Structures are given as structure tokens and as C-alpha cells.
Amino acid sequence: MPRIFSGIQPSGELHIGNYLGAVKNWVELQHQHQCFICIVDHHAITQPYEPDAFEQRTLDMAVGLIAAGIDPDKCVLFVQSHVAAHTELAWIFNAVTPIGYLERMTQFKDKSQHQESVLAGLLNYPVLQAADVLLYKADLVPIGEDQIQHVELMREIARKWNAKYCRDFFPEPQAKIGTAKRIRGLDGQAKMSKSLGNTVAMLDEPDEIWEHIRMAQTDPARVTRKDPGTPEKCNVYALHQHFSAPSMVDEVADKCRGAAWGCVDCKRVLADNVAQTFSPMRERAKQLQDDPKALGDTLATGAARAREVADETMAGVREHMGYLIQHAGY
Ligand code: SF4
Numbered sequence: 080m081p082r083i084f085s086g087i088q089p090s091g092e093l094h095i096g097n098y099l100g101a102v103k104n105w106v107e108l109q110h111q112h113q114c115f116i117c118i119v120d121h122h123a124i125t126q127p128y129e130p131d132a133f134e135q136r137t138l139d140m141a142v143g144l145i146a147a148g149i150d151p152d153k154c155v156l157f158v159q160s161h162v163a164a165h166t167e168l169a170w171i172f173n174a175v176t177p178i179g180y181l182e183r184m185t186q187f188k189d190k191s192q193h194q195e196s197v198l199a200g201l202l203n204y205p206v207l208q209a210a211d212v213l214l215y216k217a218d219l220v221p222i223g224e225d226q227i228q229h230v231e232l233m234r235e236i237a238r239k240w241n242a243k244y245c246r247d248f249f250p251e252p253q254a255k256i257g258t259a260k261r262i263r264g265l266d267g268q269a270k271m272s273k274s275l276g277n278t279v280a281m282l283d284e285p286d287e288i289w290e291h292i293r294m295a296q297t298d299p300a301r302v303t304r305k306d307p308g309t310p311e312k313c314n315v316y317a318l319h320q321h322f323s324a325p326s327m328v329d330e331v332a333d334k335c336r337g338a339a340w341g342c343v344d345c346k347r348v349l350a351d352n353v354a355q356t357f358s359p360m361r362e363r364a365k366q367l368q369d370d371p372k373a374l375g376d377t378l379a380t381g382a383a384r385a386r387e388v389a390d391e392t393m394a395g396v397r398e399h400m401g402y403l404i405q406h407a408g409y
Contacts, residue, residue, distance in 0.1 A: 083112045083255070084217035086119040086159070086208070091136040093143035094278035095353065096262035096271030099321055104221055104257050106148035114154040115215050115385060116144065121159050121166060121207060125200040126190070138371070141378055143281060146364040155388075157381035159211065164389040168210035169203070171396060175239040176206050176232075185228055209233040213249045214389045221255045230254040245399040262321075263314045267296035282364050285354035292318075292350040297342045304341040315346055322352040 085105055093102060108114060118140050120133070137158060149156055159165050181187060181202050191197040212220055212233055220230050230252060237249040264270060264277030271278050279291045295315050298308040310316035310332045319331050327348065334340045367374055397404060 080111065080113045081218040082115070082215060083108055083219045083221060084115045084117065084212045084215050084252075085221055086117045086122065086211055087140065087144070088123045089118050089120050089133065089137035089140045089158075090123070090273050091132075091139045092280040092282050093140065093147060094271060094273060094280050095318075095321075096264075096278060097143075098147060098281050099262050100223060101221070101257065102144060102147045102149070105154075108221065109150060109153045112219070115217065115388075116149055116154050116156045117159050117211060117385075118144075118157070119159045119211065122204060125198060125204055138374065141374060142364050142367045145367055145374075145377070146360040147281065148360075151377045151381060155381050155384045156377065157385045158378055161378070161382035162214075162385045162389050164214055164386070164393045165207065165210050167393065168214050168396065169207040171400070172206045172209055172213075172236050172240065173203060175243060176209075176236055178202075180232060180235065181205060184232070186225075205229050205232050206236070209236040212252050213237055214392050215385070216250055216388075216392060217252050218250060219255045220252050221257055223261060224256060225261075227254055227256070245395070248395060248399065263317065265291060265295040265314065267314055279353065281357050282361050283357075284361070285350070288354050289347070289350040292346050292353065293343070295346060297345075298335070301335075301338075301342055305338050307338045308335040308342075310335045315342070315349055318353070319345075319349055322349060322356050327352075 083105075085101070087097065087101065090097075105114065105116060118137055120137055123133075141156070141158075144156065145151060184205055187202055187204070190201055194201060208229055209232060213236070220226075220233070222230060234251040237251050241248050261269070262271045264272065264275055265279065266275070266277040268275055268277055279288055283291070292315070295318075297315055298310070298313040300306055300312070301308040313335070316328075316331055316335065319328050323331065331345055331348070335345065
């Protein structure tokens with residue numbers, strides 16, 4: 080089976096943007112691929128974060144992924160820092176990656192504008208991403224369009240290392256572009272993001288889901304209930320397309336255009352459908368949260384399975400690069 084690597088930062092609970100934009104796709108992919116799903120905590124520390132909340136956010140992300148349908152028996156689900164080879168290979172790749180490549184990365188240019196003193200970790204973030212994927216010799220990397228540049232860099236790093244040390248050692252991974260469009264935030268911003276506070280958490284209780292959706296921005300033309308709207312201009316309608324039955328999506332569009340209902344009615348239906356979609360996942364999450372030892376064991380098993388593959392790759396890397404191989408005599 081083709082091998083896939085996917086990473087997600089430990090931002091705590093999954094929100095519907097994460098779910099629709101990435102995780103739902105991974106759940107489907109796990110049936111036809113060998114999937115490595117990694118909670119990338121080393122990546123998360125390149126931006127400001129709360130150390131006191133970090134562990135819990137990592138566990139919450141693991142709960143969210145499993146509750147969403149990631150099956151730890153089918154996939155290798157693990158935490159990045161539990162497999163030390165990620166940072167070792169990233170260091171090695173730093174030695175074949177021209178700094179100019181990293182400075183040209185669009186995400187670096189965007190994010191570095193928000194750092195007073197730009198950190199080396201932010202610059203080298205794509206090198207660690209390359210290590211994440213190439214450590215497992217993954218064939219495919221499911222990504223959004225904004226990540227294409229990063230996969231191209233991974234391929235470039237693989238070519239450079241292979242040219243210098245061992246031809247064809249690392250395969251060049253291919254980007255697998257998801258069909259899901261980027262999910263806009265409830266405030267109408269281009270991106271749904273926990274840091275922007277414009278999300279609905281997947282595991283929110285129904286009344287919390289309603290509280291968030293109630294505040295969602297709609298077509299500004301609908302000032303009063305009597306004003307007709309354009310559903311295509313409304314993010315609530317876009318979300319109906321993901322959470323409501325096709326007949327309801329048509330009904331939403333008709334009622335919006337004909338001013339046959341108010342935005343509150345429309346949002347109420349959406350909130351109920353979102354709550355219903357995630358109801359089994361909330362139940363599963365509660366079971367997982369009630370048994371932290373089992374969750375820890377699951378992550379430990381995932382890390383052990385990941386290390387088996389990673390260790391084999393690193394043994395080859397060290398050998399081809401001429402490192403002194405450790406054995407009992409040294
Ligand atoms: S009726 Fe629904 S689709 Fe139309 S603007 Fe209001 S919330 Fe949006």
C-alpha cells in the first residue's frame with residue numbers, strides 16, 4: 080500500500096475546519112494506504128505557546144483524532160517528540176539545504192513578520208517537515224494548496240541528499256491535494272483558526288455549538304428578515320453544504336433568496352446538524368478521556384511502530400554519510 084505521512088499541530092481540540100479540511104480525508108485514506116499520523120509538537124514550539132497547557136493540548140488532539148475516526152490499529156498514530164529521529168534527520172537535512180530556499184518560503188515570510196526577533200526554528204520549520212515525511216519514505220503527503228511549496232522543498236531536499244550520499248535512497252514524495260476547500264471562519268475571515276477565535280470545536284456540546292454558530296457572519300445584504308440574500312455569499316450556507324442533507328441545502332438556498340426565513344432559523348438548523356454529525360464522536364471522546372492510561376498506551380504503541388521504520392531509515396542515513404556506527408565496543 081502507498082505510504083502517507085500527515086502532521087497536525089497539538090492545538091487542543093479539533094475544530095470543524097481541521098475536520099473538514101484534513102482529518103475527514105485522512106479517515107478515508109487510512110483504508111487504502113499505510114498512514115502515519117503525527118501530532119507535530121516540535122513544530123508547535125516555533126510559535127508562542129503555553130508550556131503549562133501543552134501536554135493537555137497534545138492529549139486533546141490525540142482524543143480528537145481517534146474520536147474523529149483515525150483508527151490506531153490501522154494507522155501509526157504518534158507524537159513527533161516521541162520519535163527522536165525526526166530532529167536528528169532535520170539536523171542532517173540542514174546540512175544539505177541552502178538557506179536561500181528557506182528564506183523564500185511564503186509561510187516563513189508571512190509568519191516572520193509577526194516575530195519581533197525571527198527565530199531559527201521558524202526558518203528551519205520546512206526542513207523538519209521534510210524530515211517528518213522522508214523519515215518514513217512516504218509516497219504521498221495530503222495537503223492543502225498552501226502547502227505545495229513545502230512539498231516541493233521536501234522533494235528538493237531528498238534530491239540533494241540522494242545526489243550527495245546515495246542515489247534513490249529517499250523517494251520524492253508527491254503532494255496529494257485534498258478536495259475540501261479551505262473552511263472560512265465564522266467571522267467570515269479567510270481561515271478558520273483557533274488562534275483567531277472563529278471556530279466551532281468538533282467536541283463542543285450542542286448548546287456551545289449553537290452559541291458559536293449563532294454569532295456567525297452572514298450575507299450583509301440580509302439586514303432584516305424581509306431582505307432577500309445570496310447564499311453563495313454566506314459562510315453559513317457553505318457549512319450547510321458540509322453538514323446538511325442535499326435537500327436541506329436546496330431549501331436553505333431557496334428560503335434565503337426568497338426571504339422565507341431569517342438567518343437565526345437558518346443557523347439553528349445548521350447548529351442542530353453539526354451537533355448531530357459529531358454526536359458519536361463526542362461519545363467516543365468521553366470514553367477516551369475516561370481512560371487516560373489506554374490513551375497513553377495507544378500513543379506509546381504508535382511511537383514504537385514509528386520508531387521501527389525511523390530507525391531503519393536512520394541506520395541507512397548514518398551508514399551512507401560515513402558516521403561511526405555505534406556498537407557495544409565504543
Ligand atoms: S438565510 Fe442562511 S444562507 Fe441566507 S444569509 Fe442568512 S444565514 Fe446565510
